[in-house]
Amino acid sequence: MMKAIKILLVDDDIRNSMLLKRFIEAEGYEVIYANNGKVGLEMYRETKPDLILLDINMPELDGFEMARIIRLNDKRVIIFFLTDRTDKVDRLHGFSLKGNDYIPKPFYPEELIAKIDERFESMTVNQDVEYQLGNTIFRPNLSSLTY
Amino acid sequence: MDKRIKALYTITIIAILSFLGMQVYWLYGRYEFSLTEYERDLAEQIVECVDEYNHIREKSSDQRSDYLKKQNQSDDVLTVPTFSLRQEYGDTVKTTRTAKILTYLFSAHELLGLEPGTPLTKEQKDKAMELVQTNLTTAADSLVFDASGAKDEKEAWAATSNVQIERKCPFRVEGLDSILTKAGITALTTLTNADSTVWNSMVDYHKSALNPTLSVTIPYSQLEGRIATITCEINPFEVLPGMWLTLMITLAVSTLLIVCLVLQFSTVLKLSRLDKMRNSFISTMIHELKRPISTLKMCVSGLDNERMMEDAAVKHEVLSETRNALDNLSAYFSKLRDITFNNVEQIPLNIQSVNLHELLDTVAAATVFPADKSVIIKNNISPEVEASADRSHLYNILNNLVENAVKYSGKSVEITATASENSGNAELHIWDNGNGISSGDLKHIFKRFYRGKASAGEQPGMGLGLAYVKLLVEAHGGEIYVDSSEGKGSCFTIRLPQ
Numbered sequence: 040m041m042k043a044i045k046i047l048l049v050d051d052d053i054r055n056s057m058l059l060k061r062f063i064e065a066e067g068y069e070v071i072y073a074n075n076g077k078v079g080l081e082m083y084r085e086t087k088p089d090l091i092l093l094d095i096n097m098p099e100l101d102g103f104e105m106a107r108i109i110r111l112n113d114k115r116v117i118i119f120f121l122t123d124r125t126d127k128v129d130r131l132h133g134f135s136l137k138g139n140d141y142i143p144k145p146f147y148p149e150e151l152i153a154k155i156d157e158r159f160e161s162m163t164v165n166q167d168v169e170y171q172l173g174n175t176i177f178r179p180n181l182s183s184l185t186y
Numbered sequence: 187m188d189k190r191i192k193a194l195y196t197i198t199i200i201a202i203l204s205f206l207g208m209q210v211y212w213l214y215g216r217y218e219f220s221l222t223e224y225e226r227d228l229a230e231q232i233v234e235c236v237d238e239y240n241h242i243r244e245k246s247s248d249q250r251s252d253y254l255k256k257q258n259q260s261d262d263v264l265t266v267p268t269f270s271l272r273q274e275y276g277d278t279v280k281t282t283r284t285a286k287i288l289t290y291l292f293s294a295h296e297l298l299g300l301e302p303g304t305p306l307t308k309e310q311k312d313k314a315m316e317l318v319q320t321n322l323t324t325a326a327d328s329l330v331f332d333a334s335g336a337k338d339e340k341e342a343w344a345a346t347s348n349v350q351i352e353r354k355c356p357f358r359v360e361g362l363d364s365i366l367t368k369a370g371i372t373a374l375t376t377l378t379n380a381d382s383t384v385w386n387s388m389v390d391y392h393k394s395a396l397n398p399t400l401s402v403t404i405p406y407s408q409l410e411g412r413i414a415t416i417t418c419e420i421n422p423f424e425v426l427p428g429m430w431l432t433l434m435i436t437l438a439v440s441t442l443l444i445v446c447l448v449l450q451f452s453t454v455l456k457l458s459r460l461d462k463m464r465n466s467f468i469s470t471m472i473h474e475l476k477r478p479i480s481t482l483k484m485c486v487s488g489l490d491n492e493r494m495m496e497d498a499a500v501k502h503e504v505l506s507e508t509r510n511a512l513d514n515l516s517a518y519f520s521k522l523r524d525i526t527f528n529n530v531e532q533i534p535l536n537i538q539s540v541n542l543h544e545l546l547d548t549v550a551a552a553t554v555f556p557a558d559k560s561v562i563i564k565n566n567i568s569p570e571v572e573a574s575a576d577r578s579h580l581y582n583i584l585n586n587l588v589e590n591a592v593k594y595s596g597k598s599v600e601i602t603a604t605a606s607e608n609s610g611n612a613e614l615h616i617w618d619n620g621n622g623i624s625s626g627d628l629k630h631i632f633k634r635f636y637r638g639k640a641s642a643g644e645q646p647g648m649g650l651g652l653a654y655v656k657l658l659v660e661a662h663g664g665e666i667y668v669d670s671s672e673g674k675g676s677c678f679t680i681r682l683p684q
Contacts, residue, residue: 052477053557058484058507065494074558096473123476145480148487 043069044159045086049079049105050094050121059092062148068155076100083109088116090155093138095122095129106136117158121151191458198451202444209440214395216432217425222391224425225400229389232373232402232416235365240351240406242361247354283333285346285409331409335385345385345408352407357414366416373418380411398422463636467650475518478511485511521582521654533661535576542605542614543567545577549584553592560598563588567605573612573682579658580682586651587616587678594638595620607684611664614680623670631668632656 046068050056053074060070071086073079077099083091091109095102106118120133123144133141139158142151170177175186294314295302306314331349336342359375366373384405392398398420405413426433488494488504495501524533543565550563573580591601595618602617623631627638634653659666662682670676 052480054507054510055477055481055484058481058488058504061494061500061503062484062487062491065491074556123473145476145483147483 043067045069045071045088046090046092047071047079047082047086047088048092049073049076051075051097059148063152066152076102076105080105080108090117092119092121095120095124103132103136106138110137188458191454194451194454198447202447205443209436213436216429218395220428221395221398221425225391228400228418229402231369231371233387235369236362236404239362239365243355244351247351283336283342285331285333285342287329287346287349333409335383348407349409357406371418373416376415378413378415380413383408383411384413478514481507481511521650524654524657535661537574537576539572540575540577540580542571542573542612543569545580546584546603549581549588553585553588555592559592561592562600564602567603571605571607571612573684575662575682583655583658586655590651591618591620610684611681612684615677617675617677619675622672622674622676624672628670
C-alpha cells in the first residue's frame with residue numbers, strides 16, 4: 040500500500056470545511072485542516088502536503104498571500120483555490136500565483152474530488168486496482184495481463 | 187472617488203470660482219460706473235460754483251468798471267477801458283481774431299468843465315463816457331491777445347471781458363473756497379498760469395478706483411492763460427450707498443447659487459456613497475448566501491453517498507448541517523425582509539412580557555462561537571427584569587449584539603450584561619472587552635450597509651447587523667445608544683418599554 044496523499048485544507052468556514060474534510064477522507068486521502076492563512080502556513084511547513092485547498096478570503100493572511108509565500112520556495116506542491124471570488128481578475132491573479140486550479144464556490148464535493156483524483160491518478164493506482172475488458176484483466180501495479 | 191464625481195467636483199469648483207470672478211468683475215464695473223456718475227455730478231457742481239463765483243466777480247467789477255479810481259491819481263482823474271476785437275478774414279476760411287484792450291486816462295471833471303472833486307451824477311458820467319469815445323487820442327495802456335482759438339465772436343468777447351474782470355476783481359482761492367464749502371464740497375484749489383490760452387474746462391476723472399481723485403480745470407481768464415484747478419478726493423464709501431441694492435441682490439443671488447451647487451454636489455456624493463454601500467452590500471449578501479448553499483450542496487452529496495450514509499454519526503451530522511444551513515438561509519431572508527421595510531411601523535410585532543435574564547441565557551446557549559476564541563458571558567441581569575417585546579425580535583437583537591462582540595474582539599472575549607428598571611423602561615447594557623469602535627465610525631454604525639473601516643476587509647458581514655438591531659429596537663418604541671473607546675471595548679444600551 041502506498042503512503043496516503045496529504046491534502047491541506049485552509050478555509051475559515053469551519054462547518055463547511057469539516058464536512059468537506061469528511062468527503063475527501065472518505066476517498067482515502069489524508070486531510071489536515073487550518074482555519075486561517077497564518078495557521079495554514081505553519082501546517083504546510085510541518086506536514087509538507089501534496090495538495091493545498093486554499094480559500095482566498097481569510098482573516099490574518101489571505102489565500103493569495105499564502106500561495107505567494109509558498110511559491111517562493113516550492114514549485115511542486117499543487118494548489119487549488121476554492122473561493123466565491125469568481126471575478127476574472129481574481130481568477131487570473133490566482134493563476135499568476137501558479138495556482139493549479141480555481142474552483143468557484145459553492146461546488147459539489149464530487150467535483151472537487153474528481154479534480155483531485157485526476158491530479159493523483161497515477162499515484163493512487165495501487166495493486167488492488169485492475170481493469171477488465173471481456174476475459175482480459177490488466178493489473179498495472181503488477182504489470183500483469185491475464186487472458 | 188469615482189472619475190465622474192472627481193470631474194464634477196472640479197467643474198463645480200471652477201463654476202463657483204468663475205461665477206465669483208464674474209460677479210467681482212461685474213460689481214467692479216458697476217462701481218466704476220457709479221463712481222464716474224458721482225464724479226460727473228460733482229464736476230457739474232464745481233463748475234456751477236465757479237460760474238457763481240465768476241458771476242459775483244463780474245457784478246462787483248461792473249460796479250467799479252466805468253469809473254475806477256486810479257491809484258496815485260487825484261480824485262478827478264479816471265480811467266475808462268475800451269475793448270476792441272479785430273477780425274481778419276484771410277483767403278482761407280480761418281479767422282484770425284485779435285483782442286485789444288486799450289486804457290485811456292482822462293478827467294471827467296475836466297471834460298465836463300466841472301470843479302474837481304464835485305460828485306458826478308449818472309447823466310454826467312454817461313456824458314463823460316460819450317465824450318471819451320468821441321475824443322479818443324492815445325491810449326495810456328494797450329494789451330493785445332490772440333483770440334483766434336475762440337469758437338465764435340461771442341466767446342472772444344466774453345474772454346476779453348474776463349481779462350477786464352480779472353483786472354478789476356482778481357480770481358481768489360478763498361473766494362471760490364467759500365462758495366464750494368457752502369455747496370458742501372471739500373476741494374483744493376490752485377491757480378496757475380498756462381503757457382498758452384486755454385479755452386475749455388477739463389475734467390480729469392479718477393485714475394485709481396480705490397483712491398479716486400477728481401480734478402476740474404477751469405480757465406477764468408482765457409486770453410491770459412489763467413486757470414484754476416480744483417482737486418477733490420473722493421471717499422469710495424460715498425459712492426457705495428448708491429450701490430447697496432445691487433450689492434445686496436448680487437450677494438443674495440451668489441449665495442443662493444453657490445449653496446445650490448454645493449448641495450447638488452454633496453447630494454451626488456452622498457448618492458454615490460450609498461450606491462457604493464449598496465454594491466458592497468449586494469456582493470457581501472451573495473457571499474453570505476453562498477455559505478449555506480455551499481453547505482447544502484455538500485449535504486446533498488453526502489445524502490447521495492451510500493457509503494457515508496451507512497455511518498449513523500455521519501448521517502446525523504449531515505442532516506444537522508442541512509437543518510443549520512436552511513435555518514441560516516431563512517434567518518437571512520427574514521433579516522433582509524425587515525431591513526428593507528421603510529418604516530418601523532411596518533414590522534409585525536407579537537408583544538409579550540419577556541424575561542431578559544432568561545432570554546440572554548437562551549441566546550448564549552444557542553450561539554456557536556469560533557473554536558479559536560474563548561468567550562465568557564456574564565449574565566448579571568436581575569432575574570426579575572422584564573420588558574414588553576416581541577420575543578423572537580428581542581432574541582435577534584441580543585444575538586446580533588453578542589455575535590458582534592465576539593466577532594470584533596481578540597481571542598479572549600468577556601461579555602457582561604446588566605439591566606435596570608427606570609421609570610417604566612427596562613435598560614439593558616451589554617459590555618464587551620473587544621476592539622471598540624473608532625470615533626469616526628461611531629456615528630455611522632447604525633446606518634444600513636455601513637461597515638467600520640477596520641472591519642470592512644477582514645470580517646464577513648453585510649453591514650446590516652446594527653442597522654437591523656436599531657430598527658427592531660425602534661419598532662418596539664425603544665432606543666439604542668453606544669459608548670465605546672477604541673481598543674478598550676464597547677457598551678450598547680437598549681431602553682425598552684416595560
